[in-house]
Amino acid sequence: MITLDLCLPDTRYPIHIGRGLLDDAQLILPHLPQRKVAIVTNATVAPLYLERLQRGLEEAGVSVLPIVLPDGEVYKTWDTLNLIFDALLSSRAERKTTLIALGGGVIGDMTGFAAACYQRGAPFIQVPTTLLAQVDSSVGGKTAINHPKGKNMIGAFYQPRAVIADMTLLDTLPQRELSAGLAEVIKYGLLGDVDFLTWLEDNMAALRARDYDALAYAVRRSCEMKAEIVVQDEKETGVRALLNLGHTFGHAIEAGLGFGTWLHGEAVGAGMVLAAALSHELGWIDEAALQRAVRLIGAAGLPTQAPDLGLEAWLEHMSHDKKVESGKLRFVLLKRLGEAAIVEGVDAAALERVLTGPYIQRAD
Amino acid sequence: MITLDLCLPDTRYPIHIGRGLLDDAQLILPHLPQRKVAIVTNATVAPLYLERLQRGLEEAGVSVLPIVLPDGEVYKTWDTLNLIFDALLSSRAERKTTLIALGGGVIGDMTGFAAACYQRGAPFIQVPTTLLAQVDSSVGGKTAINHPKGKNMIGAFYQPRAVIADMTLLDTLPQRELSAGLAEVIKYGLLGDVDFLTWLEDNMAALRARDYDALAYAVRRSCEMKAEIVVQDEKETGVRALLNLGHTFGHAIEAGLGFGTWLHGEAVGAGMVLAAALSHELGWIDEAALQRAVRLIGAAGLPTQAPDLGLEAWLEHMSHDKKVESGKLRFVLLKRLGEAAIVEGVDAAALERVLTGPYIQRAD
Ligand SMILES: NC(=O)c1ccc[n+]([C@@H]2O[C@H](COP(=O)([O-])OP(=O)(O)OC[C@H]3O[C@@H](n4cnc5c(N)ncnc54)[C@H](O)[C@@H]3O)[C@@H](O)[C@H]2O)c1
Ligand SMILES: NC(=O)c1ccc[n+]([C@@H]2O[C@H](COP(=O)([O-])OP(=O)(O)OC[C@H]3O[C@@H](n4cnc5c(N)ncnc54)[C@H](O)[C@@H]3O)[C@@H](O)[C@H]2O)c1
Ligand SMILES: [Zn+2]
Ligand SMILES: [Zn+2]
Numbered sequence: 231m232i233t234l235d236l237c238l239p240d241t242r243y244p245i246h247i248g249r250g251l252l253d254d255a256q257l258i259l260p261h262l263p264q265r266k267v268a269i270v271t272n273a274t275v276a277p278l279y280l281e282r283l284q285r286g287l288e289e290a291g292v293s294v295l296p297i298v299l300p301d302g303e304v305y306k307t308w309d310t311l312n313l314i315f316d317a318l319l320s321s322r323a324e325r326k327t328t329l330i331a332l333g334g335g336v337i338g339d340m341t342g343f344a345a346a347c348y349q350r351g352a353p354f355i356q357v358p359t360t361l362l363a364q365v366d367s368s369v370g371g372k373t374a375i376n377h378p379k380g381k382n383m384i385g386a387f388y389q390p391r392a393v394i395a396d397m398t399l400l401d402t403l404p405q406r407e408l409s410a411g412l413a414e415v416i417k418y419g420l421l422g423d424v425d426f427l428t429w430l431e432d433n434m435a436a437l438r439a440r441d442y443d444a445l446a447y448a449v450r451r452s453c454e455m456k457a458e459i460v461v462q463d464e465k466e467t468g469v470r471a472l473l474n475l476g477h478t479f480g481h482a483i484e485a486g487l488g489f490g491t492w493l494h495g496e497a498v499g500a501g502m503v504l505a506a507a508l509s510h511e512l513g514w515i516d517e518a519a520l521q522r523a524v525r526l527i528g529a530a531g532l533p534t535q536a537p538d539l540g541l542e543a544w545l546e547h548m549s550h551d552k553k554v555e556s557g558k559l560r561f562v563l564l565k566r567l568g569e570a571a572i573v574e575g576v577d578a579a580a581l582e583r584v585l586t587g588p589y590i591q592r593a594d
Numbered sequence: 595m596i597t598l599d600l601c602l603p604d605t606r607y608p609i610h611i612g613r614g615l616l617d618d619a620q621l622i623l624p625h626l627p628q629r630k631v632a633i634v635t636n637a638t639v640a641p642l643y644l645e646r647l648q649r650g651l652e653e654a655g656v657s658v659l660p661i662v663l664p665d666g667e668v669y670k671t672w673d674t675l676n677l678i679f680d681a682l683l684s685s686r687a688e689r690k691t692t693l694i695a696l697g698g699g700v701i702g703d704m705t706g707f708a709a710a711c712y713q714r715g716a717p718f719i720q721v722p723t724t725l726l727a728q729v730d731s732s733v734g735g736k737t738a739i740n741h742p743k744g745k746n747m748i749g750a751f752y753q754p755r756a757v758i759a760d761m762t763l764l765d766t767l768p769q770r771e772l773s774a775g776l777a778e779v780i781k782y783g784l785l786g787d788v789d790f791l792t793w794l795e796d797n798m799a800a801l802r803a804r805d806y807d808a809l810a811y812a813v814r815r816s817c818e819m820k821a822e823i824v825v826q827d828e829k830e831t832g833v834r835a836l837l838n839l840g841h842t843f844g845h846a847i848e849a850g851l852g853f854g855t856w857l858h859g860e861a862v863g864a865g866m867v868l869a870a871a872l873s874h875e876l877g878w879i880d881e882a883a884l885q886r887a888v889r890l891i892g893a894a895g896l897p898t899q900a901p902d903l904g905l906e907a908w909l910e911h912m913s914h915d916k917k918v919e920s921g922k923l924r925f926v927l928l929k930r931l932g933e934a935a936i937v938e939g940v941d942a943a944a945l946e947r948v949l950t951g952p953y954i955q956r957a958d
Pocket of ligand 2 (some may be wrong): 697737
C-alpha cells in the first residue's frame with residue numbers, strides 16, 4: 231500500500247492505494263468521530279463488497295447502517311439523495327455519523343453531497359470501486375447531483391476524510407467501465423506529463439488485463455497529478471479547469487445523446503480526441519501528436535469518434551457547461567502532448583471544422 | 595447607517611444597519627462578481643419591496659431575475675428550492691450570478707442553501723425583512739431546508755457576502771412576527787449581556803411601536819453578539835450552541851404542535867421560559883431572576899407558557915434535536931441573567947417538574 235497526502239488549506243487527508251484494503255478497518259477507524267457509520271452503496275456493488283466492509287467495521291465495534299441505492303447515473307438525483315436522508319433520519323443518525331461511499335463516481339458524488347448537507351455537514355469517507363472513481367471522482371471534494379436541466383448542477387465542494395482505493399475491487403468491473411476509467415487516466419498524461427503518457431502507451435495491455443501493479447501505478451500517478459492541481463485551486467477558479475480536458479465536448483456528447491447512453495469516460499475519450507483535433511486545427515500540435523493521442527485513446531478501448539450531434543446542438547450543449555463565463559465558450563486545449571492550457575475565444579471556423587470533421591461519426 | 599464587520603477565517607462581510615438601505619444599490623454593487631443577480635423573495639414580500647430593490651439595481655446596470663416563491667415555513671422544502679434551481683437554469687444563470695434573499699428567515703435560509711449548492715456555490719447577499727431575520731437568521735451562515743422527519747435537517751454553512759438590514763421594512767411586519775423577532779433579541783440579553791437585558795426592559799414599548807432608533811440599536815447589539823459567537827465557532831462545534839438558548843424546548847414545541855402552528859420566535863419565547871425555569875429548578879437562578887425573564891418575554895407579546903405536549907412527546911421531540919450528542923440531551927441554561935452555559939446530563943426529575951409545572955398550559 232502507498233499513501234498520498236492531500237493537503238488543503240482547511241484540511242488534509244490520506245489517499246491509500248493498494249490491494250485488499252477493503253478488509254482493513256484500521257484505515258477507517260482513525261477518521262471516525264463516533265463509532266457509527268452509514269455505508270452508502272448500490273444494488274450492484276452491495277452483493278459484491280458490502281458484507282466485507284461491514285463485517286470488518288462491526289468487528290472493530292462500529293455500528294453500521296447500510297444504505298443500498300438503485301444503480302445508475304439516472305438515479306443521481308434529489309429523489310435518490312433523499313433515500314439517504316430518510317435512512318439517516320429514520321435511524322436517528324447524528325451529525326457525527328460518518329458516511330462511507332462504497333461504489334463508483336455516482337455513489338461517491340451523491341454520498342459526498344449527502345454528507346455535505348446532512349445536518350449541515352457530516353464526516354465522509356470514499357471507498358471508490360471503479361477505476362474512474364479511484365483516479366478522479368473520489369479525490370478533490372467535488373460532489374453533486376444532476377438536475378433535469380443539467381449534469382452536476384447542484385452540489386458542493388466537500389472533502390472526504392480519507393480515500394481508500396483497493397485495486398482488487400476492479401476485478402469485477404465490466405470491461406467497458408474499465409476503459410471509461412482509463413479515459414481519465416489518459417487525460418492526466420495528455421494535460422500534464424508526457425512521460426506518463428509514454429508509460430501508458432507501454433502498459434495499456436497490462437492495465438486492461440488488470441495487472442494490480444500497473445493499475446496501482448496508474449491510480450497513484452493520476453491521484454498525484456489531480457492532488458497537485460486541486461491543492462492549487464480547491465474551488466475551481468483557475469488552474470483546476472485543466473482537469474476538464476475533453477470534458478466540454480464530452481458533456482455535450484452526454485447531454486446530446488441523453489445521459490447514460492455513452493459512459494462519462496467514453497464521452498471524455500471522444501471529447502479528448504476533439505480537443506486534440508481542435509488544438510491541431512489551431513496549429514498547436516502536429517498531426518503526429520494528434521495521431522498519438524487518438525491511438526492511445528483507441529488502445530484503451532474508447533471511442534475515437536464523437537456522435538454527429540449537428541453543429542447547433544454542439545454549441546447549445548457546450549454553452550450549458552459550468553465552465554462558461556459571461557457567455558463565452560472556454561476550452562482546455564493542448565499546447566503540446568503533456569501540456570494543456572485554458573483558451574477563450576477560439577476561432578469559430580476552426581471549431582466548426584472539428585465538429586464536422588473526421589472525428590465525427592458519419593450516419594452512413 | 596452603521597456597519598458591523600464580521601471576520602471569519604475564510605471570509606469577511608459587512609452587516610449594514612439603518613433606514614432606507616433598500617434603495618441604495620451601492621451597498622450591493624461592490625459584492626457582485628458579475629452584473630447579474632437573482633432576487634429570491636416570496637408572494638407577500640414581493641408586492642411590498644421587490645420593485646424598489648429591482649429598480650435600484652437595474653438603474654445601476656445590473657440585470658435582475660426575480661424569483662417569487664410561495665410564502666410560508668411549509669414551503670421551506672426541496673420542492674421550493676427546486677423552483678429556484680429551475681429559474682436559474684432556465685435563465686442560464688452562471689455560477690457567478692449573485693443570489694439576493696429578500697425576505698424573512700425562510701427566504702434567507704432557502705436562498706442561502708440554494709446559493710451554496712448552485713453549481714457548487716454562487717455568491718449570496720442577505721436583505722432580511724423580518725426582525726428575526728435581521729437579528730438572527732441572516733447573520734452567521736447557517737442555511738437549510740426542512741425534511742419531513744426534522745426541521746433544518748438538510749443544509750450548509752455558507753456565508754453571505756453582505757447583510758443589509760433596513761429598519762423601515764419592518765413597518766409592514768405583522769405584530770405577531772415582530773414579537774417573534776423580539777424573542778431572539780431577548781435571547782441575546784439573557785445569554786450574554788445583562789445590561790442589554792435592562793435596556794430591553796426599558797425600551798420594549800418603543801420597540802413594539804417600531805421606533806427606528808430603538809430597533810436599530812436592538813438589531814446592532816444582537817448582531818454584535820451573534821457575530822462575536824460565530825467568529826469563535828463558525829461550524830457550531832462548541833460555544834455557538836449558546837445561541838440555542840430556549841431552542842431545544844422551542845423546537846419540541848414546533849414539532850409537537852406541527853410546524854407552523856406557533857411561530858419559531860413564539861416557541862423560542864416559551865422555550866426560554868422553560869430554560870429559565872429549569873435553571874431555577876437546578877438552583878442556578880433565583881425566583882426573582884426567573885420572574886424578570888418571564889416578565890420581559892411576556893412584555894414582548896410572547897407566550898410565557900408552553901403547550902402541554904405530554905412528557906413522552908417532549909422527550910421524544912427533544913431527542914431529535916441536532917444538538918443531541920451520542921443520544922444525550924443537552925440544554926443551554928442560565929447560570930445567571932446574562933450568562934448561559936451548555937449542560938449535559940440534567941437531572942431527570944428536575945426536567946420532569948419543569949415539563950409538568952406552572953409554565954405549561956393546562957387543558958382546562
Ligand atoms: N466528483 C468528481 O470530481 C467527478 C469526476 C469525474 C466523474 N464524476 C462523476 O462520476 C460518475 C461516473 O462514475 P463511474 O464511472 O464510477 O460510474 P458509476 O458509479 O455509475 O459506476 C459504473 C458502473 O459500475 C458498477 N460498479 C462499480 N464498482 C464496481 C465493481 N467494483 N465491480 C462491478 N461493478 C461495479 C456500478 O454499479 C455502475 O453500474 C458520473 O456521475 C460523473 O459525473 C465525478
Ligand atoms: N439560519 C439561521 O441561523 C436561522 C436562525 C433563526 C431562524 N431561522 C429560520 O428562520 C425562519 C423563520 O424566519 P422568520 O421569522 O423571518 O419567518 P418568515 O420568513 O416566514 O417571515 C414571517 C412572515 O412575515 C412575512 N414578511 C417578511 N417580511 C415582511 C415585511 N417586511 N412585511 C410584511 N411581511 C413580511 C413573510 O412573508 C412571512 O409570512 C425559520 O425557518 C427558521 O428555521 C434560521
Ligand atoms: Zn471526468
Ligand atoms: Zn431561533
